Amino acid sequence: MMTVSKPAEFFKSIRSVRDTTGPIYEFIKSQSGGNYYELDESKMDQVTDYLCEIITRDYGENYDLIPAHGRWQHLNAGGHLRVEQLVGEWRADQIDEVEISRRLVDLLIISVLVDAGAGNLWKYALSVTESYSRSEGLAVASYYLFVGGDFSNDSKIRCQVNGEKLKNFTMGQFIRGFQISDENPLNGAEGRLQLIQKLGESLLAHPEIFGSDARPGGIIDFLKKKSTIDNCINLNDLWNALMDGFVAIWPQGRATIRDEPLGDSWSLDTKLKTKKNWDNDFLNSLVTFHKLTQWLCYSLLVPLERYGYKFQILDKELQTGLPEYRNGGLFYDFGVISLKPEHLKRGLVLSEKLGNKEPIPMFTAEDGAIVEWRCLTIGLLDELHELINKRLRVNLTLPQVIEAGSWKAGREIAAEKRPSTKGPPIELYSDGTVF
Template sequence: MTVPKPAEFFKTIRSVRDTTGPVYQLIKNQGEGNYYKLDESKMDQVTEYLCKIIARDYGDNYNSIPPHGRWQHLNAGGHLRVEQLIDQWRAAKTDEVEISRRLIDLLVVSVLVDAGAGNLWKYIVGESESYSRSEGLAVASYYLFVDGEFSSDSNTKFQVNGQKLKDFTMDQFVKGFQVSDANPLNGAEGRLQLIQKLGDSLLTHPEIFGSDARPGGIVDFLKKEASTGNCIDLNDIWNALMDGFVTIWPQGRATIQGQPLGDSWSLDTKSKTEKKWDDEFLDSLVTFHKLTQWLCYSLLVPLEKFGHKFQVSNKELQTGLPEYRNGGLFYDFGVIALKPEHLKRGLALSDKLGVKEPIPTFTAEDGAIVEWRCLTIGLLDELHALVNKRLNTNLALPQVIEAGSWKAGREIAAEKRPLTKGPPIELQSDGTVF
């Protein structure tokens, strides 16, 4: 078997479980890692809490649970915004393949701005509706899209073009996301740069995104990649996203010979596991690729249900998303707990930054965040099995995340921290990390 080059390996979807799994197993075997203690006896409480939420929202109609994706966030507040757009396009006799392109245009740009918004920011619609965090960012991106703010063609509002994103200004961003001194958004500058770099990537890769430099151009690219009929492999989608977008990530993250690896980080805990590369730096690396995975999750519905209606194999390669809702669920139930010395320094940073809640804060590269994310991926796989056993069903992992873990993480956060409804650990965010 050919051994992949390091840069190629760390950019694969398979690398996520391959690199984070050993960290989770080490902590599971020892009961602790470098930053957290693990108490798996509390997983039953998490499972019960989650299953109650599923019963409340879906009864036993498990087939109605959609896969986790950005689509649901765009419909925040019970408004079927996306479905209404589709109805509008069909009434105008828009081609079904073009509908899938438009949906992907919308979803890609919406996912790319979906890093932690902080506890204070809100997006206001009309006189009475207010959305915060992920849903607020989604609704804001929706209105920018339908208003044509991402389109280079004044006659066609409903698209996203690379040149328009590359030229996007801070004034447009501030207006579109309603940012002000009274309504601060974490990492606004980082988000704007991500939008601009997305535009540059779309322009740089016409082989994937077409001459119009649209995210939706991936539909036509994948049609060419289809082996037989409309059958494509998840790896084909993944590789297109990684090749097309890897250059947008900020400087300062892990690289190999100058090649950026995306959402990949060095973790000292990983160095205690079995060596794979015989290289200290490579053996310390773990990958998450959270936004790319979030993109992949979100694009599956328009790829499978619209246009060419692709049949996608190997979807099980995707992991749970290592972000603060899923990770916060396990922390709030005591499945994981920061070791005292790390809790102390996290609280010290919170105090320095003026964080109102008595919770610890860390930067994205801190081992306390990176190990937390490794644990989240492993524990979501465990939770997936526990939920299916309790409900005697066969829900896919994206359904468990959608119906349960992400929602449960949000609800337990609101119970424990009603003032902010925020996570139990704060991230000093640059607007580009979970």
């Protein structure tokens, strides 16, 4: 049995993601299926072929041009270099490089925070001919709120995010900023607003991390204190700051240990069929994803490594693939995984009950069909990473494979199979807080 004195610390750690999901993936591989899904690994060759074609189409053999997966690219949706233009304006105004890195962190953190599934209907329109949906639409909307000063409590400095302003953000501001209407509904608007407000409260509650002005970008100065003389930090330093600073924003009802919230952690009955490491079944059933915190880590690497202090970050390989619907949908659409008949039927009943026009199975976030899907996604992405590098004879990082391959491929295969919605093969009944 595991003898960690503080299990909450383990389940909130980055290493817990592979440690808790890995045994489930290995168990399902050994059985060719779990409690909710069948697994057909022979289909992985087709997935590899599809990704390699996309990578070659978009990059040729210029693999060094593939960026790491991150929110930066979404902010630049449509080929517009919005973020680079902002940086250029700041430099023209003689803003120092460390403050530029703070502002970039401000922008990226608020943009990641609102990036839960938007649904099939919502779009953000810049003009009659230019609009964006899903992640890109949410990113562009958050960008214009940021540059418009909607997140700043200083009228003279529009491009910053302050806890006090977020804490008092209103539904009216949210509706206007994201262009929500009866004709343009956004999934989970109330949940997203509450996340923004809770982020404000968390920024104010942790001045040791975010500074006296309660800015996400204050984490730059916190990390500087943790760094060595050559500005070297460990990924765990960033991870712990994000986890400690933001874990309280998660809604009530998620997994907790002695009332301490564990973030993106869920109970899964399948895990009880693997080796038991704890002395009670609740702990043995827990799996962690921490997708929001991982998405933040991925997205913050650019401002941390390329701007301001230009930190060197060690142990980045601790991060996993992101268990979200594009990556997970890729494996489902190619038949690598498939819902067992009884769970497919159950998901279709909920979908019909909620008025879905397409016969797509739907589940709530805590349902084993979603949790096991996410576990499989992490394991399959690690496997796909190796297959892509072997096929292309390169050494791409996992974030590069996600950016150029799996995330993009998941979206493209979804559009091929479901052209009317371009949505995922399994729907998450989202309250706007599940990533």
